Amino acid sequence: MSNFIWKQEVCGSGFGYSRVVLGPIEWNRDVDFVPDPGPWQRNHKLPYEPEEPFYTHNFPPLVTGPSVDPPPREPFGPPIPLFARLGLHCYNLQKGTDLQFVAVHKIYTWITSICSYLVMLEVLDPIRNSCCEFETDVRHAVENIDCLSAIITRLEEGRWYGFNKDVVDFFFKGAMPEWMPEGALTETEKLQCYEMKESEVEEEKEWLHLYAELALFSLWQSKLEELESAKPFDLRKIIVRTKEDVEPKKKVKAENAIFYISFKTRCGQECYGIIRKTTDGMPEHLSLEVKCLM
Structure with missing residues (x-):
């Protein structure tokens, strides 16, 4: 089967590896429906250890830009908002956090014998009342009739670790x-x-x-x-x-x-x-x- 790589920039509510990017959000000014955050949001970094206590009294209220309608949904294709939320669910489940979905910014798609989606999204930390960038990678393939298999794993330092089904x-x-x-x-x-x-x-x-x-x-x-x-x-x-x-x-x-x-x-x-x-x-x-x- 031929290999394809697609890059998309989207907005929506939006599974694979999950990690929080430890750095400021790189906002794409070419996408006019992405809310324009204040400077304090662009410089926010989510702590690497979510178990550390969060303090909210020194943080200003969340600032968002004007409300703009996202582009229309395609009737066919992968449900990227669903995949993104599942990736975020995986992270919250294992880390004990409560990060909330805000918007999808970019999608990278690889199609081989399986479909892989690297989704970059914006999430809200309700405790600190601030936003950060989050990445999740989803791979899925239909292995049996009417049965879907999806793998959520983490990419670390440029290395990909597959899911080891042998130890399940x-x-x-x-x-x-x-x-x-x-x-x-x-x-x-x-x-x-x-x-x-x-x-x-x-x-x-x-x-x-x-x-x-x-x-x-x-x-x-x-x-x-x-x-x-x-x-x-x-x-x-x-x-x-x-x-x-x-x-x-x-x-x-x-x-x-x-x-x-x-x-x-x-x-x-x-x-x-x-x-x-x-x-x-x-x-x-x-x-x-x-x-x-x-």
């Missing part, structure tokens, strides 16, 4: 499961399964909606307009299955888990998403395998 627990390998296995909620299996409570779903709804959207994308990869019109989703029932012997609420954040998410689209279509999340032990490495049943 055998329980989370092989063909994707269908809907909830029979007997999974019986007494002998309760250690592995946990049904999220309504309050927990509300607390984690942002990334649960991302998982539901990714599941539907695996089914509607060439129908981005339909995917957008199907939102917002109504999350109905969420069951987490994992081997980690931890208290029920912590199963949601397990490194290796299978999520069974039943949800309704805005028009009332019942959907059943299966999301298998695994890691290979490397920092900021995450694999998501998804399928959707209707």
Whole structure:
């Protein structure tokens, strides 16, 4: 297959490796829909260790430029905003941060036997009330019919580290499961399964909606307009299955888990998403395998 490299500059809400760029934001003045930050924002650097305490009393309020409509969405092509948010979710999940998506600035696309997307985006640190640049790299390929596999890893000092599937627990390998296995909620299996409570779903709804959207994308990869019109989703029932012997609420954040998410689209279509999340032990490495049943 021929190799292509594409470079795009876009704005939108917007998966692969994740890292925060430790330097000032390089704002592209040729893109008229990018908000013009104040000088204090351009010089902000996110601390390398997010565990360090943040202090907000010396920071001025967030400054944004005039509101400008982004360019129209293409009806076909990758859902870059979804990929960017998933990359940010991976970083927040492993670092314990709460960085929030603001806008996509640039996209670099490589197409070989898989599709790779390097997305540069702007994120907001709500604690410091300031913005910084964030990069995320997403690679995905359709390995089976109606099943999408996506890899989120980190690029470090110009070196690329692939996701090592050989070290993934055998329980989370092989063909994707269908809907909830029979007997999974019986007494002998309760250690592995946990049904999220309504309050927990509300607390984690942002990334649960991302998982539901990714599941539907695996089914509607060439129908981005339909995917957008199907939102917002109504999350109905969420069951987490994992081997980690931890208290029920912590199963949601397990490194290796299978999520069974039943949800309704805005028009009332019942959907059943299966999301298998695994890691290979490397920092900021995450694999998501998804399928959707209707």
